[in-house]
Amino acid sequence: MRSIFVTGGSGFIGSQFVRQTIAANRLNVVVLDALTYAGSRANLAEIADSERLHFYQGSITDRHLVARLLAEHHCTSVINFAAETHVDRSIGRPGDFVRTNVMGTFELLEASLRHFESLDASDKASFRFLHVSTDEVYGQLGATGYFTEETSYAPSSPYSASKASSDHFVRAYFHTYGLPTVITNCSNNYGPFQFPEKLIPLIIRKALNREPLPVYGNGTNVRDWLHVEDHCRALQAVLDNGRVGETYNIGGDCELSNIEVVTRICSVVDQLCPQLKHPSSSLIRYVTDRPGHDFRYGIDHSKITRELGWKPQITFESGIAKTIRWYLSHMEWASEVMRAGSYSLERLGLRSDASAESTDLGDRHTEEDLYQDIEGVSIIPRNFYKDKRGWLIELFRNDELDSSLQPQMAYLSETSPGVTRGPHEHVDQTDYFAFIGPGDFRLYLWDARPGSPTEGNRIVRLMGESNPAAVIIPPGVVHAYKNVSMKPGHVFNAPNQLFAGYGKTGSVDEIRHEDVENSPYIVL
Ligand SMILES: NC(=O)c1ccc[n+]([C@@H]2O[C@H](COP(=O)([O-])OP(=O)(O)OC[C@H]3O[C@@H](n4cnc5c(N)ncnc54)[C@H](O)[C@@H]3O)[C@@H](O)[C@H]2O)c1
Numbered sequence: 415m416r417s418i419f420v421t422g423g424s425g426f427i428g429s430q431f432v433r434q435t436i437a438a439n440r441l442n443v444v445v446l447d448a449l450t451y452a453g454s455r456a457n458l459a460e461i462a463d464s465e466r467l468h469f470y471q472g473s474i475t476d477r478h479l480v481a482r483l484l485a486e487h488h489c490t491s492v493i494n495f496a497a498e499t500h501v502d503r504s505i506g507r508p509g510d511f512v513r514t515n516v517m518g519t520f521e522l523l524e525a526s527l528r529h530f531e532s533l534d535a536s537d538k539a540s541f542r543f544l545h546v547s548t549d550e551v552y553g554q555l556g557a558t559g560y561f562t563e564e565t566s567y568a569p570s571s572p573y574s575a576s577k578a579s580s581d582h583f584v585r586a587y588f589h590t591y592g593l594p595t596v597i598t599n600c601s602n603n604y605g606p607f608q609f610p611e612k613l614i615p616l617i618i619r620k621a622l623n624r625e626p627l628p629v630y631g632n633g634t635n636v637r638d639w640l641h642v643e644d645h646c647r648a649l650q651a652v653l654d655n656g657r658v659g660e661t662y663n664i665g666g667d668c669e670l671s672n673i674e675v676v677t678r679i680c681s682v683v684d685q686l687c688p689q690l691k692h693p694s695s696s697l698i699r700y701v702t703d704r705p706g707h708d709f710r711y712g713i714d715h716s717k718i719t720r721e722l723g724w725k726p727q728i729t730f731e732s733g734i735a736k737t738i739r740w741y742l743s744h745m746e747w748a749s750e751v752m753r754a755g756s757y758s759l760e761r762l763g764l765r766s767d768a769s770a771e772s773t774d775l776g777d778r779h780t781e782e783d784l785y786q787d788i789e790g791v792s793i794i795p796r797n798f799y800k801d802k803r804g805w806l807i808e809l810f811r812n813d814e815l816d817s818s819l820q821p822q823m824a825y826l827s828e829t830s831p832g833v834t835r836g837p838h839e840h841v842d843q844t845d846y847f848a849f850i851g852p853g854d855f856r857l858y859l860w861d862a863r864p865g866s867p868t869e870g871n872r873i874v875r876l877m878g879e880s881n882p883a884a885v886i887i888p889p890g891v892v893h894a895y896k897n898v899s900m901k902p903g904h905v906f907n908a909p910n911q912l913f914a915g916y917g918k919t920g921s922v923d924e925i926r927h928e929d930v931e932n933s934p935y936i937v938l
Contacts, residue, residue, distance in 0.1 A: 502763025633673030665713025851879030853903020
């Protein structure tokens with residue numbers, strides 16, 4: 415059975431696609447998801463026991479992880495849902511959107527291209543890279559007209575600018591390298607499992623809590639709404655029969671102003687919850703508009719309808735009622751994802767959120783990365799949770815470490831921007847480093863053990879804030895790292911030996927490599 419690689423498969427649309435694909439019983443599904451605030455294992459809970467589902471936590475920015483998973487599972491298609499997706503958050507923290515949506519898509523394309531080139535002729539013929547994008551790349555419409563596939567890109571938020579950029583890279587990889595890509599640009603989705611920061615689940619939740627229902631500006635901004643099941647059917651049709659190098663617009667034939675959406679939700683909530691005393695619409699409050707709020711999006715989906723026979727099947731009337739019933743019966747789910755995502759229905763997207771923003775992209779994403787197996791070296795993604803209050807990271811887990819590797823001590827070191835911890839190896843100590851941010855490091859490893867099956871192999875890897883990960887480094891493997899960001903970076907170390915301290919008089923465990931002949935290191 416063939417395997418499809420689904421990035422962002424634990425988010426709203428990605429998880430719907432994964433559930434539909436598992437139900438269709440046609441493919442193995444390999445999910446790679448960073449589990450940001452927007453992704454949750456709970457979204458795949460109902461199919462978690464399927465033998466055809468393989469879940470990995472990790473980032474699309476990690477090219478080597480992607481390459482390994484594509485090869486190990488012999489994937490014959492890739493569908494990219496992974497993204498930062500909330501326009502309001504993009505106003506406060508645009509850098510996150512550049513890192514995942516632009517850099518991440520680039521890394522994913524690179525890994526996919528190498529993998530595609532390794533396939534045999536028959537797998538190459540069927541291989542597809544489907545990039546899931548948005549109608550927001552086209553900018554805004556006035557009262558009339560529709561976006562077609564020929565409409566020029568004119569993104570107006572950091573979110574849509576980052577998606578537009580990723581679309582351009584995907585198209586470039588088709589034209590330049592022959593990677594069989596297809597892009598879809600879809601209108602606003604709604605349905606179950608949507609993170610409660612987005613308009614429809616936010617309004618449902620607030621209406622049930624009897625809280626004020628915020629409507630941006632005067633509420634007349636128009637969006638075209640599509641049920642997520644219809645979107646995923648369209649994506650399957652494009653994967654099956656879409657023409658490579660093409661773009662397909664997907665829309666719901668359902669243009670509604672924001673105030674219409676909110677009043678419809680109010681009336682369904684009132685019908686389903688007769689115990690609520692006042693009409694929900696009495697809770698509506700107009701609030702300061704979103705900066706740069708696009709006025710109207712409208713999709714012409716005649717191309718996908720003509721070529722692939724797809725059209726929306728779920729009316730907004732039936733879809734929204736079904737969706738509200740789902741949220742009513744999944745209040746626990748919503749509470750849990752909000753708790754895990756440190757979100758409590760607060761207003762996002764005011765530029766003041768940006769105070770914590772790092773606009774530093776430094777030299778973190780370069781072409782230097784290299785991965786060759788080194789016996790005894792393990793790289794382990796670390797769980798990293800962050801929100802605007804700060805972050806929390808798992809430094810190590812006992813169940814991941816062999817008994818001989820149990821830490822004897824733990825310490826945290828800070829390395830200034832641009833500084834390198836020079837290359838050295840240990841005689842009998844195994845190092846455990848967790849690169850945890852803030853800051854990003856480039857880690858250099860070299861197997862200098864004579865007779866080792868991987869002697870001479872090297873790893874050069876970016877780790878830290880944008881790729882929180884730990885590494886186990888056995889004796890004889892030379893290691894060095896450099897802070898490649900523009901702020902002080904922290905590294906957690908938990909070696910399996912006690913550090914003797916300065917002035918140690920006994921045998922020295924550490925062999926420095928700065929002057930070793932033929933050392934591959936020129937760490938600038
Ligand atoms: N929701 C919509 O209305 C809509 C409409 C059109 C297009 N889209 C596009 O569809 C895709 C999915 O949207 P969604 O609404 O399901 O988003 P979502 O925010 O619900 O989910 C995004 C998922 O991507 C994961 N992710 C984020 N960064 C990652 C990284 N670096 N590596 C791996 N995984 C990462 C998150 O953990 C999450 O599971 C996005 O690309 C979005 O631009 C969404």
